Amino acid sequence: MNSATRRKRIALFGATGSIGKSTLDVIRRFPDRFELFAVSCHSNIGALEDIIDEFGPKYAIVTGEGNLKRTDLKVLRGREGLEEVAAHHEADIVLIATLGTIGIFPTLAGLRAGKRIxxxxxxTLVAFGSVVVKELENSRGELIPVDSEHSALFQLLLGWKDDAETLILTASGGPLRKLSREEMERVQLADVLRHPTWNMGKKITVDSATLMNKGLEVVEAHWLFRFPPEKIEVVIHPQSIIHGLLRLRDGALVAHMSTPDMKVPIQYALTYPERLPSEVRSPDLPDLSSLTFESPDFDRFPLLKLAYEALKKGRGFPAVMNATNDIAVKAFLDGRIGFLDIENTVFTVVNEFEGTEEDLGALIEADLWARRKAREVVDSLV
Ligand SMILES: NC(=O)c1ccc[n+]([C@@H]2O[C@H](COP(=O)([O-])OP(=O)(O)OC[C@H]3O[C@@H](n4cnc5c(N)ncnc54)[C@H](OP(=O)(O)O)[C@@H]3O)[C@@H](O)[C@H]2O)c1
Incomplete structure (x- = not known):
């Protein structure tokens, strides 16, 4: 059987998370097309065992503390385990849905081995975008976005790359879209985790409430599509039906719409350039009584503005912003700091940073420095 007709072997990192589960749904739906080759979790060993029992992958990787004691597959650990499987000659597609910056290591290893990432x-792209782009340019590998807005833009650019002047990313505005700064000061974790349109992991749900998520996505879009920051716009679109738009040079505006369900972009990333039938229906236009749009409020959501500034500065500023945000969001999720302390922590650390080189070693150093500083700031706040 040649590689065009045999089932594609998928390494799924972060299999136990929200994106991981949606990816398993897609794989379940196409047993003739896809085979789960490898899975990873951080510490949720029980959930990983259930996935292994159902899909029978050849490899499992645990990146955190837990122990997986099985003899029916090969068990690997940590960053090295992710790298080994990402570059494995039997893997065709590496879907990276882990949390945090560990994603850079399998991304580089997979690209170097010519895989579809x-x-x-x-x-990964926010902190190490320049490094990933360099690796991509020198490899036979491909990088296909799974984030819904970037998947939408990727698809639109297939048709209009030469005529596109500006990218537009939509944002739902998150659960706190209408709140004043005074009200934000008092919000509780439960309010923040009540996302109006998307069902996602906790970290990204908090990032949606601060609009840091959209800021991270602006940086991600820059590295994926090589548009400068001033050519990447954000618009608030609370219904999350339109995910991305392009302004074309003749005055046309083209949009990509779909029901807000991550199975749509995940399936596309696995099947591209083909399209297969989906269980997710496209929206019925008469049901969409109104699609609304607002400009983002950079005063109420200053982290979005910071992301543009960090992207313009480069020199490790996006890596520091991202790492600090990771620590601050974790502290908020653990009930240690308040909602607005997230941005206070990020601004404090970013303001102390002086910039670094754009190479992997220096960016990792900057990431680690920012995490140390952020922990100090959080400790001073509790
Ligand atoms: N959810 C969405 O709709 C969505 C949309 C676009 C982009 N994304 C991006 O996709 C990624 C995953 O998001 P998610 O919402 O699926 O997150 P999630 O539900 O929290 O799942 C995270 C996954 O990563 C694993 N993980 C946690 N910490 C890790 C670490 N330090 N090192 C390696 N693996 C770790 C988790 O394992 P355990 O279960 O063992 O903890 C789990 O498998 C994030 O980068 C997010 O920004 C998500």
């Missing part, structure tokens, strides 16, 4: 993990 389906990238959900936006932190």
């Amino acid at each position: 389906a990238l959900a993990n936006k932190e």
Whole structure:
């Protein structure tokens, strides 16, 4: 059987998370097309065992503390395990849906080995975009975005790359879209986790409430599509039906719409350039009584503005912003700091940073420095 007709072997990193589960739904739906080759989790060993029992992958990787004791597959650990499987000659597609910056290591290893990287993990491009782009240019590998807005833009650019002047990313505005700064000061974790349109992991749900998520996506879009920051717009669109738009040079505006369900972009990243039938229906226009749009409020959501500034500065500023945000969001999720302390922590650390080189070693150093500083700031706040 040649590689065009045999089932594609998928390495799914972050299999136990929200994107991981949606990816398993897609794989379940196409047993003749896809085979789960490898899975990873951080510490949720029980959930990983259930996936292994159902899909029978050849490899499992645990990146955190837990122990997986099985003899029916090969068990690997940590960053090295992710790298080994990403470059494995039997893997065809590596879908990276882990949390945090560990995603850079399998991304680089997979690209170097000529794999398709389906990238959900936006932190990888935010912190190490220049490094990933360099690797991509020198390899036979492909990078296909899984994030819904970037998947939409990727698809639109297939048709209009030469005529596109500006990219537009939509944002739902998150659960706190209408709140004043005074009201934000008092919000509780439960309010923040009540996302109006998307069902996602906790970290990204908090990022949606601060609009940091959209800021990270602006940086991600820059590296994926090589548009400068001033040619990347954000618009608030609370219904999350339109995911991305292009302004074309003749005055046309083209949009990509779909029901807000991550199975749509995940399936596309796995099947591209083909399209297969989906269980998710496209929206019925008469049901969409109104699609609304607002400009983002950079005063109420200053982290979005910071992301543009960090992208313009480069020199490790996006990596520091992202790492600090990771620590601050975790502290908020753990109930240690308040909602607005997230941005206070990020601004404090970013303001102390002086910039670094754009190479992997220096960016990792900057990431680690920012995490240390952010922990100090959080400790001073509790
Ligand atoms: N959810 C969405 O709709 C969505 C949309 C676009 C992009 N993304 C991006 O996709 C990524 C995953 O998001 P998610 O919402 O699926 O997150 P999630 O539900 O929290 O799942 C995260 C996954 O990563 C694993 N993980 C946690 N910490 C890790 C670490 N330090 N190192 C390696 N693996 C770790 C988790 O394992 P355990 O279960 O063992 O903890 C889990 O499998 C994020 O980068 C997010 O920004 C998500």
